[in-house]
Amino acid sequence: MHNLKEIRKNFDAFEKELKKRTTEINFSQLKKLDIQNREFIQKKENLEKEKKDISKSKDKSLFAKSKELSISLDEISKKQNVLKSELEKILSNIPNLPHPDVPSGKDENDNVEIGKFGQIPDFNFKPKSHYELGEELGMLDFDLATKTTGSRFVFVKSKLALLERALSNFMLDIHIQKNGYEEISPPLLASENTMFGTGQLPKFENDQFEVKLDKDAERKFLIPTAEVILTNIVKDKILDIKSLPMRFVASTPCFRKEAGSYGKDTKGMIRQHQFYKVEMVSVVEQNKCLDELERMTKCATGILDLLELPYRKIILCSGDMGFSAEKTYDIEVWLPSENKYREISSCSSCSTFQAVRMKTRYKDSNKDTLYAGTLNGSGLAIGRTLIAILENYQQKDGSITIPKVLKPYMNNLEKISIN
């Protein structure tokens, strides 16, 4: 969320920056409401002052007057509350501003490739897709998931289930032992306010799975990513500057409705309602966001280097970035069956955007209270890593070689093949 005080300083410049994100925000309405709101605040404060003075004076002859003041104060407060909530409604739906580094563009076609890394495998046969390989091995079962649950779910079985678990442990170990993240095993449900803090609500409610609870209970949502719950660790806090940077990592299931993606990636496990992901979150001083973003992205690509999977790094254009991000790198892994790169990680700096929503601050050396910077990145999406290993490590006979670094996590298994 943006700080209205900052917007007010240069309303037109803000509007111009925001236009890069192709949004439909009613600026004149925002401006008008802000002016009106401040007028009402002043009226309100005048009355409050008058009332306060009377009660301080303890002058009985003025008590009746004070009672009258209360009535008009009540009216004005009500009006001001309406203005304020309208203002907040608009504000909470405005996305973050793109950082100047970010190329402007409309959609994913305008993203800019930064580099390609790793060796694309050269097969002397036609590589199969991950779902062909998995189903032939008898270790990916989509039909069974349809029977028990519905579409966009999968049963992962046997050695592939072991591979999935190995990936999770391997990635966690690297981030904990080499990259300085603290391991967290968080709740998988988040409250409404928590979802607001990272920007999933109110605008993207349709993408979230909400849990059905007793009628009057507080609403709860299945996390679409551990980012939500990890970032909100610092919600409503004034942090000690010495505790920064804070770095958290968790491997959790993620739940997404994938509304609006009907017909997209329907085959296989590229796009599922549920998938495992290892997520990194950093909380930093606000001027350290971009450095941390580079660091975090390296933590993500480091995993791919170790797994010896070919990938490329791209920077998202202004129109393709997530709601809370100021700058985002996507990491895409090579998928032989599709003959192209597919997203496997996304690392974003959210500047102070989420911190304003969460009220996360710290004091700098001048004792000024500043909003913190937050970042999040996948390191990596487990399901898609599994896919990438199936496809890139496949052999002509349909077996899968195990990447070197994973063998210790898989009882030194050399390869997965049909029994």
Next chain:
RNA sequence: GGAGAGAUGGCUGAGCGGUUGAAAGCACCGGUCUUGAAAACCGGCAAAGGGGCAACUCUUUCCUGGGUUCGAAUCCCAGUCUCUCCGCCA
């Protein structure tokens, strides 16, 4: 599910209906002292919002929402959450 207790500043924790934005302690910052550090002593230290070029000033905030009152952290009502004990259960 049954019975109690509680929710106050970065943290711990006081608080008769009227200079209480809120004691005290810790933490933190500055200073004195010291070769340096520690200790001791002195001083400072809430957030959000409004107005002002600024010095500064005003308002709000003691879980949330109502109510009583000229005046509420303090009294009343409702709700949320947390803790303890018992029961049930992973």
